[in-house]
Amino acid sequence: MKKSTMLDLLVLVIRRDLILAMRRRADVLTTLIFFVMVVSLFPLGVGPEMAMLRKMAAGVLWVAALLSSMLSLGRLFSADYLDGTLEQMMLAPQSLSMLVLGKMAAHWMVSGLPLVLMAPVLGLQFDMSVQALGVLIMGLLLGTPILSMIGAIGAALTLGLRGGGVLLSLLVLPLCIPVLIFGTGAVEAASSGLDIASHMSLLGALLVLALVFTPWVTAQALRISME
Amino acid sequence: MTINWFKYSAPTTFYGLAGKMIPWFAVPAAILTVVGLYIGFYIAPVDATQGEFYRIIFIHVPASILSMFLYMIMAGYAALGLIFKTRLSAMMASAIAPTGALFAFISLWTGALWGKPMWGAWWMWDARLTSELILLFLYLGFIALHASIDDPRRADRAAALLAIVGSVNVPIIYFSVKWWNTLHQGSTIKFTGTSMHVAMQQAMFTMLAACWLYAIAVVLARVRSIILERERNTTWIAELPEVRS
Numbered sequence: 095m096k097k098s099t100m101l102d103l104l105v106l107v108i109r110r111d112l113i114l115a116m117r118r119r120a121d122v123l124t125t126l127i128f129f130v131m132v133v134s135l136f137p138l139g140v141g142p143e144m145a146m147l148r149k150m151a152a153g154v155l156w157v158a159a160l161l162s163s164m165l166s167l168g169r170l171f172s173a174d175y176l177d178g179t180l181e182q183m184m185l186a187p188q189s190l191s192m193l194v195l196g197k198m199a200a201h202w203m204v205s206g207l208p209l210v211l212m213a214p215v216l217g218l219q220f221d222m223s224v225q226a227l228g229v230l231i232m233g234l235l236l237g238t239p240i241l242s243m244i245g246a247i248g249a250a251l252t253l254g255l256r257g258g259g260v261l262l263s264l265l266v267l268p269l270c271i272p273v274l275i276f277g278t279g280a281v282e283a284a285s286s287g288l289d290i291a292s293h294m295s296l297l298g299a300l301l302v303l304a305l306v307f308t309p310w311v312t313a314q315a316l317r318i319s320m321e
Numbered sequence: 322m323t324i325n326w327f328k329y330s331a332p333t334t335f336y337g338l339a340g341k342m343i344p345w346f347a348v349p350a351a352i353l354t355v356v357g358l359y360i361g362f363y364i365a366p367v368d369a370t371q372g373e374f375y376r377i378i379f380i381h382v383p384a385s386i387l388s389m390f391l392y393m394i395m396a397g398y399a400a401l402g403l404i405f406k407t408r409l410s411a412m413m414a415s416a417i418a419p420t421g422a423l424f425a426f427i428s429l430w431t432g433a434l435w436g437k438p439m440w441g442a443w444w445m446w447d448a449r450l451t452s453e454l455i456l457l458f459l460y461l462g463f464i465a466l467h468a469s470i471d472d473p474r475r476a477d478r479a480a481a482l483l484a485i486v487g488s489v490n491v492p493i494i495y496f497s498v499k500w501w502n503t504l505h506q507g508s509t510i511k512f513t514g515t516s517m518h519v520a521m522q523q524a525m526f527t528m529l530a531a532c533w534l535y536a537i538a539v540v541l542a543r544v545r546s547i548i549l550e551r552e553r554n555t556t557w558i559a560e561l562p563e564v565r566s
Contacts, residue, residue, distance in 0.1 A: 247486060251479045255469050264465055265483060268458040269490050272497035279501065300493070311486060318478040 103188050107196025108203070114173070115204045125166045126208045132158040133216045144221050151220035152230055152281035156274050159209050159238060164263045166205040167245040170197060171316070175253055184320060190313040198239075198246050198309065206238035229284040233277040236297040240273050243308040250315035273300060332409050332548045333557055339541040346541070350534035357527030365520040374438045379524050381431040383532040384424045385449075388456060389491075391421035391536060395463070396488035399481035409544075411477035412551070414484065415467055416543040420536050422460035428453055448499040455494055459487045473551060 115122055136154045137147055174180040183193050213234055217227045248266035252258040280293035329335045361379040368375040395417040402411035432450060433443045444450065463480050470476035552558050559565070 247482075251466060251483060252469075257469060261465055261469055264458075265462040268455050268462065268494070269486065271455060272490075272493050275497045275501045296497075307489075311482065315479065315482050318475060318482060321475060321478075 100189070100192050103192050104196045104199070107193050108200045111197055111200030112203060115200070121166070121169060122204050122208065125162050125205050126212060128165055129158050129162040129209050129212060130216065132161060134219070137219075147220045148222060151217055151222045152226070152278045154220070155213055155216060155230065156234075156237075156277050159206075159213070159234060160241060160267065160270055160274060161263075162209060163205055163238065163241045163245060164266065165259075166201070167242075167249045167262055167266070168259050170201050170246055170249040171253055172249075172258075175320075180316070181320065184316065190316065191309040194246065194250075194312045194316070195305075195309040198243050198312075201246070202239045202242040206242055210234045210238060223285065226281050226285050229290055230277075230281050232294065233280045233297060236294065236301055237273045237277045240297075240301050240304045241270055243304040243312075244269050244273075246312045247308060247315055250312045250319055253316070253319040273297065276300070330407055330409055332412065332552060335409055336545055336548050339545050343538050343541050346534045346538035350531050350538055353527050353531035353534065357524050357531050360520055360527060361524035365524050366518055371439060374435060377431050377435045379528045381428060381435060382525060383529040384428040384431065385453060386529060387532050387536055388421055388425035388428050388453065391417050391424065392456060392459065392484075392491065393488060395421060396484040399484040403478055403481040403485070408477075408551075411481060412544050412547045413540070414481060415477070416540045416547055417536075418460055418464050418467070419543070420539050422457060422464065424532070424536070425453060425457040425460060429457065448495075448501065451501075452495045452498045455498070456491070459491070463487070 133154055136150065140146065140150070171180060174183070184190055186193070210231060213231060214227050217230060222230065245262075245266050248262045248269075251265065252262045255261065276293045276297045280290045280297070283290050283293060329338050357379060361376055365376070367373060395414050398410045398414040398417065401407060402409075402414060429450070432453070436445060436450075437443050463484055466483055467476045467480040470479055549558060549564075
C-alpha cells in the first residue's frame, strides 16, 4: 500500500468535499443567490443615486459576502457529524488539523470563490470603476478564505447545538471585522488614488496567520464538541 | 511544614473562602465609591474646556478599563481551565463574563451621554467606541455559547476556546479599527506627568479602585452560586448550613 503524505490527504479531503457539494448543487446556489439578493436590496433601501451607490459599493459587497459565508458555515461539519464520518476522521491516524484545513479549502471553493467571481457583475450594478473592481476582487480573494477559516472555529464550537446558526454568526462576525475593514479600506484607498499596498499586505498577513492557527484551533474545538 | 498550594483550587474549599472574602471587597468598594463620587462631584474643579460634562469620566474611564482587563482575566482563567482541566478556573471565567459585559455596556452608555454635549452626537464611529462595542459583542458571544450548551463541561471548554481566540483577536481588532477612524480624545493619564488636576486624578483612581473591588466581590458571589448550582447533588452541599435550613 502506498504511504499517503500530508498533501495527498489534503487533496483527498478537498476532492471528497467538492464531490459531495456537487451532488447537492442547490446548497451552493442558495448561498450565491442570497449574496446577489442582499446586494440588490441595498439600492432599493437607500435610493438609486449613483454617486452614493458608488461610494457604498465595496462596503455593501463585503458585508453581503460576510453574511452569505455565515450561511454556509453551518454545513461545514454538520453533515459529517450527523452521519458519523467526523468521528471516523477524528479516529484516523492522520493529523486532524490537516483534515480540517482540507475541509476549509473545499468550503471556500464552494462558498467563497463563487462570491468572488460574482462580485464584479454586482459591482457594475453599483457603477464601480474598473480599477476599484480589480482591487475589490483582489481583496475578496485574500479575505474570503479568512472568513471560511475563522468561521470554521465557530462551526466546530457550535456543532450539534440547537439554534447553532444564529449563535455561529454571533460568535464569528465580531472576529471577522478586521477583514471587512481592510477589504473595504483597500477599495476606498484605490478610489481616492492612494496606495493599496498596506491594506493588501495586512489582509495577506491575516490570511497567513489564519492559515497557521485556525486549522489547529478548529481541530481542538472539534475535539471539545465531540467528547 | 508544607503548604498545600492547591487547597483553594477545589470548589469545595473555595466556596467557604469566597464567602469569607466577599465582605472584605464589598465594603471597601462601597466606601470608595462614596468617597470617589464625593471628590469627583464636589472637590474636583470644573474643567476649562469641557465644563461640568467631564465628570462622567469618573464612571466612564474605570468602566472602560475594567471591561478590557476583565476580558483578559476571563481569557486567562479560561486558558487555565482548558489546559489544567481545573473546574474552578472555568467557573471563574463564566462568573467574570457578565460583570465584564456590564462594564462594557456602562462604558458605552456613559460614553454616549458624554458624546452628546461634547461632540453633538450620541454616537460616533470612532475607534475606541467601536472597539468597545465589539468587546461587548465578544462578551455576549461567550455568554451565549456557554448558555446554549447543556453539558457544563463541554460548555466550559468550548467557551474557553472562544475566549482565547477572542483575546488573540482583540489587539488585531483594536488596531484595525484605530487605523480605520480616530476621533476620540487621547489618553490623559500618562506615566510621565499628567495633564489632569490632582483632585480629578484622586477621584478617578478612587473610582477605579472601587470598581475593581466591586468586580471582585460580585465575581466571588457569582462563582459561589455557580458552585452551588453545579455541585448541587453532592453531599458537601447538602451539609452546608445555609442549604440545610
